[in-house]
Amino acid sequence: MLTAQLDQARQLLPEDVFRYYAGGAGEQLSLAEAEDAWRVVRLRPRVLRDVSRLSTATTLLGTPLAAPVVVAPSAAHGLAHPDGEVATAKGTAAAGSLLVLSMRSSRALEDVPAGPWWFQSYVVKDRSLTLDRVHRAAAAGASAIVLTGDVPWLGARHGATRLQLTGPADPGEVQDPSAGLEMIAELGATGLPVVVKGVLRGDDALACLDAGAAGVVVSNHGGRQLDRALPTTRALPEVVAAVAGRAPVLVDGGVRSGLDVLCALALGADAVLLGRPVLWALAAGGADGVEQCLRAITDDLAHVMGLAGAASLAEVGPDLIA
Numbered sequence: 001m002l003t004a005q006l007d008q009a010r011q012l013l014p015e016d017v018f019r020y021y022a023g024g025a026g027e028q029l030s031l032a033e034a035e036d037a038w039r040v041v042r043l044r045p046r047v048l049r050d051v052s053r054l055s056t057a058t059t060l061l062g063t064p065l066a067a068p069v070v071v072a073p074s075a076a077h078g079l080a081h082p083d084g085e086v087a088t089a090k091g092t093a094a095a096g097s098l099l100v101l102s103m104r105s106s107r108a109l110e111d112v113p114a115g116p117w118w119f120q121s122y123v124v125k126d127r128s129l130t131l132d133r134v135h136r137a138a139a140a141g142a143s144a145i146v147l148t149g150d151v152p153w154l155g156a157r158h159g160a161t162r163l164q165l166t167g168p169a170d171p172g173e174v175q176d177p178s179a180g181l182e183m184i185a186e187l188g189a190t191g192l193p194v195v196v197k198g199v200l201r202g203d204d205a206l207a208c209l210d211a212g213a214a215g216v217v218v219s220n221h222g223g224r225q226l227d228r229a230l231p232t233t234r235a236l237p238e239v240v241a242a243v244a245g246r247a248p249v250l251v252d253g254g255v256r257s258g259l260d261v262l263c264a265l266a267l268g269a270d271a272v273l274l275g276r277p278v279l280w281a282l283a284a285g286g287a288d289g290v291e292q293c294l295r296a297i298t299d300d301l302a303h304v305m306g307l308a309g310a311a312s313l314a315e316v317g318p319d320l321i322a
Contacts, residue, residue: 001296002256002277008284009080017079021279025155026227030220034254037231041263042322046309054302055312060248060271061144061193061214063116066096067298068313069261071290072252072273073120073146073197078106080283088282089114091290095298100146100273103133110140118144120197121187122151123179126172131186138190145187146217149208150198152177155225181211188212195250198225200235202242205249215248215270222253222275233267240268258300262308266320 010018024031056067071092078084084106085099092099093115100118101109109119119137123130134145153175188194193214198221199205205216218236220229232253240249251264252273264272274297281293310316 001292002280005277005284005289005293006280009280013080013283020076020079021074021276023157024223024227025157025225028158028223028227030227030229030231031223033231034220034223035256036254037233038254038256038260038263041233041267043263043266043308043320044322045307045320049309049311049315051306051309051311053311054306056298056302056305058271058313060098061195063098063143065098065116065271067261067294067301068265068269068271069294069297069301070098070118070250070271070273071100071278071294072275073100073102073148074275074279075102075104076106077279077282080279081286083286085112086114087287088112088278088290089117090287091281091292092278092294094287094291095294097294101137101142109133109137109142113141117142118146118195120146120148122148123176123183124173125176127176127186129172131189134187134190134192138192142192144193144195144214145190146195146197147183147187147213148197148221149179150219150221150225151175152179155221155227157224181207184208184211184213195248199239200229200232202238205239205242209243209247213247215250216243217273218249218251218253218269219273220253233263236264236267236269258297258302259304261297261301262304262316262320265313265316266318268318 058068089099089112098116100120103121119142184194195215196208196213197217198219199216218232218239232251248270250271251269255272281289
């Protein structure tokens with residue numbers, strides 16, 4: 001399913017749009033390593049366990065989900081489909097998942113929600129713009145804020161078309177490289193939990209939690225920021241150990257199957273975020289394509305959980321990792 005949607009998207013999208021979504025920073029080493037990093041994980045399945053009834057259901061920061069798979073924030077879905085983020089939201093809700101809506105959505109945030117959603121925020125030089133949007137998101141029904149912490153400025157994305165595809169940015173929208181941990185509390189003034197995205201180190205995860213974060217996302221920004229940043233698969237165990245159950249740990253980067261999701265969960269993640277595959281699904285089939293993508297991942301996760309001897313997510317743990 002996901003491979004077919006990628007092939008369709010490659011055929012349907014203009015070349016510069018495809019490159020904008022698909023490309024990475026620098027020599028694109030981090031981008032190239034992402035998928036293969038999951039493939040080196042080896043599992044120790046259990047035998048003769050009752051897996052006649054399987055459940056992938058979970059709850060994330062109070063939101064019930066059909067599976068521990070949510071839609072990662074990405075800009076400008078309007079480049080992939082005329083209905084943009086509205087279609088993404090519909091497909092996500094239909095699949096029982098959760099959308100993390102990008103601050104750089106092609107649609108006004110109030111027009112998008114169709115189900116549970118979080119709002120992703122950068123910190124831009126005009127802090128009032130950042131604060132205005134997170135308060136608007138809270139008023140519109142977002143249940144969490146995702147603070148992207150790994151973009152003091154944009155990485156050198158030689159492999160990707162730049163954001164001029166979405167129009168020139170307002171000078172006040174430029175990233176603020178002076179932003180620090182104090183932004184967690186500032187965004188938390190919305191009354192919503194703040195999850196920090198872009199964490200690759202255990203000490204950073206602890207600093208974020210100590211500053212008030214309600215969770216962290218292990219992410220190297222899809223290989224679009226610092227090239228040669230380690231794959232999230234390798235960073236995840238250190239972050240999980242440091243957090244030690246204090247808050248949810250999510251992970252993204254190169255997840256392409258239910259087997260990848262199972263590996264992430266066994267390594268300690270509470271959920272994964274799916275990025276580029278959702279964009280390909282959106283381009284290939286709009287809202288229906290997004291729903292099909294998420295359902296395919298969920299079905300695949302249930303299948304491999306059964307093969308591993310785990311009937312529920314509570315039975316997926318580090319003992320499955322070789």
